[in-house]
Amino acid sequence: xxxxxxxxxxxxxxxxxxxxxxxxxxxxxxxxxxxxxxxxxxxxxxxxxxxxxxxxxxxxxxxxxxxxxxxxxxxxxxxxxxxxxxxxxxxxxxxxxxxxxxxxxxxxxxxxxxxxxxxxxxxxxxxxxxxxxxxxxxxxxxxxxxxxxxxxxxxxxxxxxxxxxxxxxxxxxxxxxxxxxxxxxxxxxxxxxxxxxxxxxxxxxxxxxxxxxxxxxxxxxxxxxxxxxxxxxxxxxxxxxxxxxxxxxxxxxxxxxxxxxxxxxxxxxxxxxxxxxxxxxxxxxxxxxxxxxxxxxxxxxxxxxxxxxxxxxxxx
Amino acid sequence: xxxxxxxxxxxxxxxxxxxxxxxxxxxxxxxxxxxxxxxxxxxxxxxxxxxxxxxxxxxxxxxxxxxxxxxxxxxxxxxxxxxxxxxxxxxxxxxxxxxxxxxxxxxxxxxxxxxxxxxxxxxxxxxxxxxxxxxxxxxxxxxxxxxxxxxxxxxxxxxxxxxxxxxxxxxxxxxxxxxxxxxxxxxxxxxxxxxxxxxxxxxxxxxxxxxxxxxxxxxxxxxxxxxxxxxxxxxxxxxxxxxxxxxxxxxxxxxxxxxxxxxxxxxxxxxxxxxxxxxxxxxxxxxxxxxxxxxxxxxxxxxxxxxxxxxxxxxxxxxxxxxxxxxxxxxxxxxxxxxxxxxxxxxxxxxxxxxxxxxxxxxxxxxxxxxxxxxxxxxxxxxxxxxxxxxxxxxxxxxxxxx
Numbered sequence: 084x085x086x087x088x089x090x091x092x093x094x095x096x097x098x099x100x101x102x103x104x105x106x107x108x109x110x111x112x113x114x115x116x117x118x119x120x121x122x123x124x125x126x127x128x129x130x131x132x133x134x135x136x137x138x139x140x141x142x143x144x145x146x147x148x149x150x151x152x153x154x155x156x157x158x159x160x161x162x163x164x165x166x167x168x169x170x171x172x173x174x175x176x177x178x179x180x181x182x183x184x185x186x187x188x189x190x191x192x193x194x195x196x197x198x199x200x201x202x203x204x205x206x207x208x209x210x211x212x213x214x215x216x217x218x219x220x221x222x223x224x225x226x227x228x229x230x231x232x233x234x235x236x237x238x239x240x241x242x243x244x245x246x247x248x249x250x251x252x253x254x255x256x257x258x259x260x261x262x263x264x265x266x267x268x269x270x271x272x273x274x275x276x277x278x279x280x281x282x283x284x285x286x287x288x289x290x291x292x293x294x295x296x297x298x299x300x301x302x303x304x305x306x307x308x309x310x311x312x313x314x315x316x317x318x319x320x321x322x323x324x325x326x327x328x329x330x331x332x333x334x335x336x337x338x339x340x341x342x343x344x345x346x347x348x349x350x351x352x353x354x355x356x357x358x359x360x361x362x363x364x365x366x367x368x369x370x371x372x373x374x375x376x377x378x379x380x381x382x383x384x385x386x387x388x389x390x391x392x393x394x395x396x397x398x399x
Numbered sequence: 400x401x402x403x404x405x406x407x408x409x410x411x412x413x414x415x416x417x418x419x420x421x422x423x424x425x426x427x428x429x430x431x432x433x434x435x436x437x438x439x440x441x442x443x444x445x446x447x448x449x450x451x452x453x454x455x456x457x458x459x460x461x462x463x464x465x466x467x468x469x470x471x472x473x474x475x476x477x478x479x480x481x482x483x484x485x486x487x488x489x490x491x492x493x494x495x496x497x498x499x500x501x502x503x504x505x506x507x508x509x510x511x512x513x514x515x516x517x518x519x520x521x522x523x524x525x526x527x528x529x530x531x532x533x534x535x536x537x538x539x540x541x542x543x544x545x546x547x548x549x550x551x552x553x554x555x556x557x558x559x560x561x562x563x564x565x566x567x568x569x570x571x572x573x574x575x576x577x578x579x580x581x582x583x584x585x586x587x588x589x590x591x592x593x594x595x596x597x598x599x600x601x602x603x604x605x606x607x608x609x610x611x612x613x614x615x616x617x618x619x620x621x622x623x624x625x626x627x628x629x630x631x632x633x634x635x636x637x638x639x640x641x642x643x644x645x646x647x648x649x650x651x652x653x654x655x656x657x658x659x660x661x662x663x664x665x666x667x668x669x670x671x672x673x674x675x676x677x678x679x680x681x682x683x684x685x686x687x688x689x690x691x692x693x694x695x696x697x698x699x700x701x702x703x704x705x706x707x708x709x710x711x712x713x714x715x716x717x718x719x720x721x722x723x724x725x726x727x728x729x730x731x732x733x734x735x736x737x738x739x740x741x742x743x744x745x746x747x748x749x750x751x752x753x754x755x756x757x758x759x760x761x762x763x764x765x766x767x768x769x770x771x772x773x774x775x776x777x778x779x780x781x782x783x784x785x786x787x788x789x790x791x792x793x794x795x796x797x798x799x800x801x802x
Contacts, residue, residue, distance in 0.1 A: 119545075121549070166741065169745075170741065170744055170745055170748075174744075174745060174747075174748035174752075175748065175751070176744045176745070176747060176748065177696070177744075179484050179486060179545060179692075180692060180693070180695075180696040180740075180744070181741075181744060183486065183689055183692055183693070184693060184696075184737055184740045184741065184744075185737075186689070187686060187689050187690070187693065187733060187736070187737070188733055188734060188736065188737025188738075188740070188741075189733075189737075190686075190733060191684065191686075191730075191733075192684075192685075192686070192719075192729065192730060192732055192733035193730050193732075193733025193734050193736075193737055194730060194733065194734050194737065195730065196728065196729050196730030196733070197728050197729075197730030197731055197733075197734050198730070199730070200728035200729060200730060201436055201728065310729065310730075315553060315556075318549065318550075318552075318553060319553075321546070321549070322546075322550055325546055359561050359565040359566065360565065361557035361558070361560050361561040361564075361565060362557075362561075364553075364557050365553065365554045365557040365558070368550040368551070368553045368554050369550075369554060371546070371550050372536075372546075372547050372550050372551070372554075375536075375542045375543060375546060375547060376536055376540055376542050378542075392545075
């Protein structure tokens, strides 16, 4: 295997993994707080549509438009997550049903396609996209140069999100409290932690990250609009969060592998080995199931939040 | 101040008014949405009603679309009522469709009723196999069935895509002119197309009659049978069920099998009355498995109400598929369903809690998780995954519980 193929595989791992890392760290945080939001796919799609629409219509310099578009995409996701929060955290509705409703209501036959048709997004070429940045002028460095120092901002953002989430979870007071809320909300409450506020904050943050992750498709990876463009990647995100045992660093590794695997099929194809693309596509889901089985429900041992999916209230 | 407290009893008028009020709220929101997007709300409503209900062809189409949704809705209902969550109806439907197509192709030349019965049985078995995986893992390894069944949906989706798009499988049509241009599935023999006897011009699909029967069976099973009693006991408390001598593990497997069979039959119905071939793209686009979960939630996990909710979703979907165009964007159907579901789920809150207006009493704090670090008024938080929507305080079969 020539080194250029290796480099292209690593680059593809980083680029195609980036949206999954962004959405995944958000989902990881709200699952750590005990809230399982299965609506990632819907929030990603609505974020993707909102971001693309903003980038199409807003006048101004490129950096400004992209900044506003990213924030708008995140805000759209956050808004959906806030709705989810009101219904599930305050009103104790079933998180599974509500999350799936978010995924479908935002999905191919739902809000994202509706926004796309109202905003006439399909078949329109974008005016601004995230281009690779030449970081510190080190692009020419042999080997690592094109991999580490010549990526687009989304990729760098995914690195920051990973490191930031890991630091937040394991090295800050509120990260500790968040994990307590996910493990045993009653104990956290007795300790003086505002369970409801923590869950709201991280659910909304999860929505923001999902929206941003979705927008990284339309603003960087595949700068165009087709209905349902994530093709169920939001559910891969949920699988990756399990696969990573709710650990942001492992999540990054998982997303990277996924990005590599996406392109591995093509590489193998050029070398005369034909593996059906469906095999690689299904692999992360099978791996997630295998992880769950190997853990044998030992959520406690594996570091999975004990109170995942259960609403909390003081009144009986 | 506003005080929120759990309802101890539920009066009949509340039980009736809350869902109706929720639908009314949804109606108002949808009307606002239509006005805001510059589409005439009333003309859209009348177009939708005439496309899905008042015209005979539209009503026939509504029934065809509603049938698989009702069946996957029953699939979700049967497990949710026990406090376990099979959200793998989508994948079980795919496997059912795959098996039903294979049987119909294999039995070419046999009389129609033989093929149709064989299709249903094969589809039910295939659905069972696919739901057995999360069921067994749940029962014997305490693996989270929600996540396993969700992941298996995508495995099944890629499997049937592989059969049609990337292999020269039995299901794929390699001979016809169209099949050589674009990968499509073999069409099943005309004798195996599920009949839809006409009633005053409206086709009543065979699948719908099957769904009516199965909904009734599910309702009786949940309310009157020993199995239903066992399910309710387990939903109430796993440890109580175990002390009472119930084999909770076997119960989980049995319920998952029933659920998978229902979703599998939905796949057979879809092949028999709509697609007449294995059509991965079509199946993945309509997402009847997930629509079934929405129907189940709308119907508060009561089989008869789920049937009605399935018809409603069928009508919305069918009007969407007929009207889709410039004045009726493709995403509108999902958005409408979403608004309806969120309104009904939110209404579920009013069924479990009541909101009272009271003058502030000293030292009396409103409950429901306000942040002051006082001693919790109840020592145990309710460990329920299924809060507001109709399932009464069902203790989830917890991770620790089944070990």
